[in-house]
Amino acid sequence: MKYFGFIWRNVWRKKIRTSLTMLSVFVAFLLFALLSAIGYAFKSGEDAADAERLIVIDKITLINPLPFAYKNRIAATEGVHSVTHASWFGGYYQDPRSQFPQFPTEPYEYFAMYPELNMPEYQLDAWARNRQGAVIGRELAEQYSLKVGDRIPIQATIWTKADGGRTWEFDIEGIFETDDPRGSTAYLLFQYDYFEEARAFGKGTVGWYILRVKPGADPVQVANAIDLQFANSPNETETSTEAAFAQSFAKQFGNIAMIVSLILGAVFFTLLLVSGNTMSQSVRERISELAVLKTLGFSDRSVLGIVLAESIVIMLIGGLLGLGVGWVLVQGAAKAMGTFLPGMFLSPTATITAIAIMIGAGIAAGIFPAVKAMRLSIIDALARA
Amino acid sequence: MITIKQIIAVTLLNLRNLPQRFASSAVAVVGVAAVVLVFAAVLSMAAGLERTMLSAGSDNTAVIMRSGATSELNSGLSNEQTLIIGNAPGVLKDGDNAIMSAELYVITDVKKLSNQTDANVPFRGVQAGAFEVRDNIRISDGRMFEPGKNEIVVGRAAQQEFMGLNVGDTIRFGQTEWSIVGTFDAGGSVSESELWTDVRVLQNAYRRGNSFQSVRVRLESPDSIETLRQALDDDPRIDPDVMSERDYYSSQSQGLVQFIKLIGYPLTILMAIGAVFGALNSMYSSVSVRGKEIATLRALGFGPMAVLFSTVIESVLLALVGGLLGGLLAYLAFNGFTASTLNGQSFSQVVFDFAVTPELLMQGMKAALVIGVIGGFFPAIRAARLPVAQALREL
Numbered sequence: 169m170k171y172f173g174f175i176w177r178n179v180w181r182k183k184i185r186t187s188l189t190m191l192s193v194f195v196a197f198l199l200f201a202l203l204s205a206i207g208y209a210f211k212s213g214e215d216a217a218d219a220e221r222l223i224v225i226d227k228i229t230l231i232n233p234l235p236f237a238y239k240n241r242i243a244a245t246e247g248v249h250s251v252t253h254a255s256w257f258g259g260y261y262q263d264p265r266s267q268f269p270q271f272p273t274e275p276y277e278y279f280a281m282y283p284e285l286n287m288p289e290y291q292l293d294a295w296a297r298n299r300q301g302a303v304i305g306r307e308l309a310e311q312y313s314l315k316v317g318d319r320i321p322i323q324a325t326i327w328t329k330a331d332g333g334r335t336w337e338f339d340i341e342g343i344f345e346t347d348d349p350r351g352s353t354a355y356l357l358f359q360y361d362y363f364e365e366a367r368a369f370g371k372g373t374v375g376w377y378i379l380r381v382k383p384g385a386d387p388v389q390v391a392n393a394i395d396l397q398f399a400n401s402p403n404e405t406e407t408s409t410e411a412a413f414a415q416s417f418a419k420q421f422g423n424i425a426m427i428v429s430l431i432l433g434a435v436f437f438t439l440l441l442v443s444g445n446t447m448s449q450s451v452r453e454r455i456s457e458l459a460v461l462k463t464l465g466f467s468d469r470s471v472l473g474i475v476l477a478e479s480i481v482i483m484l485i486g487g488l489l490g491l492g493v494g495w496v497l498v499q500g501a502a503k504a505m506g507t508f509l510p511g512m513f514l515s516p517t518a519t520i521t522a523i524a525i526m527i528g529a530g531i532a533a534g535i536f537p538a539v540k541a542m543r544l545s546i547i548d549a550l551a552r553a
Numbered sequence: 554m555i556t557i558k559q560i561i562a563v564t565l566l567n568l569r570n571l572p573q574r575f576a577s578s579a580v581a582v583v584g585v586a587a588v589v590l591v592f593a594a595v596l597s598m599a600a601g602l603e604r605t606m607l608s609a610g611s612d613n614t615a616v617i618m619r620s621g622a623t624s625e626l627n628s629g630l631s632n633e634q635t636l637i638i639g640n641a642p643g644v645l646k647d648g649d650n651a652i653m654s655a656e657l658y659v660i661t662d663v664k665k666l667s668n669q670t671d672a673n674v675p676f677r678g679v680q681a682g683a684f685e686v687r688d689n690i691r692i693s694d695g696r697m698f699e700p701g702k703n704e705i706v707v708g709r710a711a712q713q714e715f716m717g718l719n720v721g722d723t724i725r726f727g728q729t730e731w732s733i734v735g736t737f738d739a740g741g742s743v744s745e746s747e748l749w750t751d752v753r754v755l756q757n758a759y760r761r762g763n764s765f766q767s768v769r770v771r772l773e774s775p776d777s778i779e780t781l782r783q784a785l786d787d788d789p790r791i792d793p794d795v796m797s798e799r800d801y802y803s804s805q806s807q808g809l810v811q812f813i814k815l816i817g818y819p820l821t822i823l824m825a826i827g828a829v830f831g832a833l834n835s836m837y838s839s840v841s842v843r844g845k846e847i848a849t850l851r852a853l854g855f856g857p858m859a860v861l862f863s864t865v866i867e868s869v870l871l872a873l874v875g876g877l878l879g880g881l882l883a884y885l886a887f888n889g890f891t892a893s894t895l896n897g898q899s900f901s902q903v904v905f906d907f908a909v910t911p912e913l914l915m916q917g918m919k920a921a922l923v924i925g926v927i928g929g930f931f932p933a934i935r936a937a938r939l940p941v942a943q944a945l946r947e948l
Contacts, residue, residue, distance in 0.1 A: 184833075188834040192827045195824070228661055229659065229661050229662055258627055323621060325622055402728075402760070404727055404728070419665075419672075431591055431594050432820070435587050435590075438587040441583070442583055443831075446580060446838075
């Protein structure tokens, strides 16, 4: 620490070069922050999953509905604690291009199934009492400036009403939040009873079942027991844990997400390499100066320390600024793209990784010229001047 | 004239001693190469997707769905409605029969070859007219399915991307077994991501009764779509959306293409800024290394303009080399690379080839040029202003 003043002066001896190097490090870590937030969003469904929740879908494809009659049979299966269901409504509010999900479901059962969702008890009661009631997530409420008491029309793309209409109106009875900092709340829930009564076709079916296994029960066994029960029926089922379900979804995007992260990863390291190279160069140029330090009696180790500290300082200043601005941008992007790509988040793990990379890159950039300088005899080093 | 000669002379001198400044010049080149690589690679996905989706669209074919439906998947039409559409004016007839295909579009799970996980593959039930309402489509291997049988013809792209879809294979969806009897080629368009069977068979297998989701008709001419739209709008028995096939597929590709561009452009700009810093750094160091040389030239009578332009030219040349390198790398690594992803609009997989198009490469080179000019300009000003006497004294 006592050398800090000396290191600091060294850092700024070539102001333009140092600033430019810091700026490219800044851009590299800004990129890193955005990249890890996007990567996180692709995976967030998996992380938010609850190991004791299982999802039951039609075996052939998710879009085939399941009979409502399955509910009691699933509930009666050994190891099942509770069960509810939801369906895909697929409507839009105002603009067909900005869609958010809407699910018809059972009010009390759904909130019991997802304890991480928080909503005042009285709002839940009010929703359960109002057949045309709906509740929305905080993100949605903010995005469209909606509040409790509003009546909103949702245009159906699939579910026409029995009277031929396509506009479904809902009274907003509550706004829920989630305990999970990464979980999205950009969706709307409404009553299955209303859905079932008013829709023109598809009556007596639901989209999928969600169930919770009893504490101690083996989720895999429960899943197999359920699928076995419906084997060879017209609607065979496929039961999987919530995590596996979310994962299979993420995998559908396939190589795209992987390719994007590969490209960006390559870029990140290129930028680091480029700035590291510049930093090494500035150490190389000063080898004779390091020899002067040694002549003055500085030990090899303190010279090495001074050189490394200098490159680490440059990396940290640029990198931390980049992470900071990246964090701000991620917050903004998470709001703007909440319904599009929910769950953007700069995780603590990513932050720690980034800082470790900064220090590592700082050492890597400084170590080779510094070691070379140390090995040179003072006379040779001075002669290079 | 003298100035131009001077510029050329100094530039050549600079280029000749470039190898001595290899490390710092390489920084600039690599930085710009990275920008162009990322730009071309990310946007080649958008270009490839657009090409795949849009090449399926013809102006001579209209797609009719229930109004309000955003894709075939969430549309629905009754048998009666499909007959009304076939009889409407504007539809091309062959004798008494309309050239049309009423279709059912569902998705089914097939494993992807690349990661062995289930993916939503589009499964389309078609009528006999399906090959007539589409351009450039033909059976390339095996034979057409026989109506009424559980037989499937597979798009060429789907066959390459998903498991167990070769001619002669049988595949099981739920309790039904299907035989793959043929492959069809559709000029690389989105149809090639699909599996096709007889619509009646698919209605039974998916218990859809006698319902359809879309009708494609061949139009008498691209303009007769208005006639058709008017006629169907006036008919109280039906409430349809009539779109040209081209418009339909362009609306289907919008979400995904925009998503990629939304990621691609800001990233490129960010990277370009990083590359400008890299270029500035290397040009500043080039100017400072050549301080004595520049001062000597000035003392010999070369003007400040010669020094200024030669520095900018050096920077631009380095950037262009980087741009070429990045573009070449992107082209070699990504052009024609086949990938598949989930299209949110149709909730099903679309198989496409990355397309590193000449336009993308041109745009990339333009970006490189801009980076080179900015990266060279400020150091060039410093070089031109170098006080001659002082720089020489440092000798």
